[in-house]
Amino acid sequence: MTLRQPNSFVGRPVERIEDLRFLRGKGFYISDLSRPNQLHAVIFRSPEAHGRIKRIGIERARALKGVHAVIIASDLGPTPPHIPLRLQPLPELVPFHQPMLAFEKVRYVGEPVAVVVADTAAIAEDALELIELDIETLPAITGRASAEAAQSVLFEGHGSNEALVWTAVRGNADAAFAKADLIIKDTFRVQRHAAMFMEPRGFVAEWQADTQRMQVWGAAKVAWANRRILATALQIDEHAIDMFELDVGGGFGSRGEFYPEDYLIPAAARIVGRPVKWIEDRREHLMCANHARDIECNVEMALSKDGLILGLRGMSYSDNGAYLRTNGSVGPRNISQFMSGPYKIENIHLQTTMLTTNKTPSGTFRGPGRFETDFVRERLIDLAASQLGMDRAVIRRKNLVRDEDMPYPLATITPYESVTDLDSGDYPAVFDLCMTEFGWAEKSALAGKLIDGRYHGIAIGSFIEGGAAGPKEDARLVLELDGTLTVYLGSSAVGQGLQTIMTQITADAMEMPFDQIRVLHGSTSHVKDGFGSYHSRSTVMGGSAILLAAEKLKDKICEAGAAALGCAKEQVLIDGQTVRHGDRSVSFAGLSPEPIDVEASFFNKKYTYAYGTQAAHVSVDPGTGHVRVHEYLSVEDVGRMINPLTLHGQAIGAIVQGLGGTFLEHLIYDENGQLQTGSLADYLLPTASDFPKIRAITLELKPSPNNPLGAKGAGEGGIIPVGGIITNAVANALSSLGVEPMELPLSPSRVWKLIDDARKRIV
């Protein structure tokens, strides 16, 4: 018997197998797909933020040459179907579900009112101009003040613009505040912004009248959940629908959630009896895909005089937009539950009110709720350190949760009750490493200094990143007749390198070479069920399911090998791609007359918590308010790394996205609820040259005890503390002026205004 080195693909910087295709221009996106005899759909969207629909005149549009159908709500039944919540599906949120087409009222600019189906998209857009929408305008609710003043309410049946209150409780906050030496209290705001992936959304749908089957291309993220929603809305069996995933350039929480178009395009295909294609344009994306953040937090922190954080208390207000869509309550819930972050804060009473307003509905965007709360918490800690005269690093390190405290329960959230524990970690060790790598002691000399006309500042802060949402994920392994292996997954690829990661895990688990493994994902026909890619779950959940399936498959292979070799299953062993008994062996290829097919599910209800510390060095130009990021460092422990190369890229990308949210990205509405940022000339994204010096270090210190890989959901998290850390660095730079920003984004005009106001105060 020859000695073989076991495979060790996991943990190695394997180059992405996806890239060869992408770099050769062989990627295949929804826009690349066309079906024979296909028509094109364009959506007529509400031009007004709030009003009652008096009349929709579609006759002129319908009469335009090349137009095949104009569909309005009344074509969809007595009441159009609504989009249910996928996460936290509370019955009290049912009144806020979005109808697939505006019904009786319009509630935001961009809300779908009609679908035009025509020979070309250009003809359909010409037809849009012929649709007459008669609206009785109602006052637009555009923020907390107008929501509470309730000059109008979005849902008259509910009676107010407050949809629901989340409450997170731990210990006794009031008692902690009563005995505090210092209470820091302020109002913090994080602006509305959103995921902006490479290419906007799109669908092609085709209805087979003879077999009564629906095919939908353009699925992403959560194909199985969306199939159930679509089946209910179309009133057909979910197994009569096939959903197909194509290549996508990023999801970030937004792509792949169920939007009205997820139903409207299949419904249109069924109505016109021909394949229908719809490609969202960027303007539509900005006004129709989920928005995020948009939060105001009135929060206070209680401390002892030696800098121990005793409690957190307060109210936050989440501007959720016009409807609560599939995952609209995740962010607001997280605001309350995760505000304590990696710090041992024993007493918490935090509430978040979800407000309905006449703006685009919101949903998750990378680090939902966490980006916002980290801004609030890290600002509060710096403000407290300043009041106490304590070093900002010392006060943080002192309050970090310790390894011996694990599992450490976070505040319990209601009404959709959820209990979660920090799973493992050496938080102080990572903090110390970040300080050393950053050169905190040396750079401290720069703090507040004016050098060549710019004020320099530094900041440091820690964060946790939740991952691995349950309840389960499925994997199916098939040993093909030629001895190669096919992996079918319920996880989906949104640009995160899923194929590479899963091939690594499979290659190690099955001791097979990389090129003998094929990973297929994202089609509802592959596995019975699937939960998809969100909450940094794919690697942990899908990867663990592969490990379980591999054990099953090896068992079946041994069984088949034993049968072929004429011995007992216990007498054989797998050696490379053969089954061996003594000196006789049989190859995987041709092992059995049928492919060997196994399926396994990994069940898990416990989240993983990757964690880390980040630090920044910035300088501020007082003449323009411009902030330059000189250095940004992230140090994160992910338990176990599957692929350092892809994870490193995602860590850097997450930080850049966080810097975008800190400085640039802002969805601005006017007082009439009109979106002012309808193009990428006004909605500003960070570009490749904006933030050149970012470093990310990833560690494997403390594996997660909650899954067989020991991995923690990661790659999403780099974004989480960026807003808080950068703002603290700006405050540090401007400390001689006493500037304390409480609101994002740190646009140059805002920073300049803070400086100008401070100078006027000083004079």
Added chain:
Amino acid sequence: MKLSPVRYAAPTSVEEAVALLATCDAKIISGGQSLMPIMAFRLASPELLVDLKKIKGLGDIVLDSEGLHLGAKVKWIEIETDVRLKTAHPLLTKAIEHVAHYQIRNRGTVGGSLAHADPASEMPAIAACCDAVISVVGSGGLRKINAADFFVGALQTRLEPDEIIVKILLPPWPATRRWGFQEFSRRRGDFALAGIAAYFDVEPDGRATNAHIAVFGASDYQRRLTGAEAELNGKKPTADTFAAAARAAAAEVDPPSDIHAPADYRRALVETLTGRALADANR
């Protein structure tokens, strides 16, 4: 974001183009870098696009005793890569570096920028700063318009609907001239929130003279700031002089407000950038 139906013509002479412009609601297209996005948003739906691409002779860069002649079809990339201009008109080349992005500079044209008259554009700022003369041809023949008269408001010029810009003349540039160019935008290549193009000459006694300071981005249209120039002319170019000129510049602009920058911030930028442009000039 599909265009409304539109007809298209590509005449071979200026006269033919002028004739087409008079027939209906027509727009000239050359690089298309401003017009096409506007049409894609259906903010403009002209009946006819008159493409200048087949018209010869509008794309020359000529240096002679009159100064620097730029044909209307000269592209930004051609200015950037013309080695003569780095000394013949350094202020122009510096300004053009700030025009949008590489891909846009490969197509965008001098004439298109002047005709579009975006308040945040660099070329109109150079035209205003340098007292350029803009040549236009219409049904009435050729006429020459001083830059100071050409720009009249945001996206508004003295150009008649049937007129085409054929060239712009920048007066000769002495080698000893002091100049500075400062622009502030949210990101590299974005529209300027404010910008200043400035130059002055120095008398043998060391005093500044012939000061030209033009604003863009923080004004309805590109124009010279005569109050600021007056603070500079006849004075020694010192930090104090520049500060006074910068204050005067801020005082004489009436900036617009938008989502990226309120008026008071733009005014502050004008002061900062004027001071910096003059300091650059003094190096």
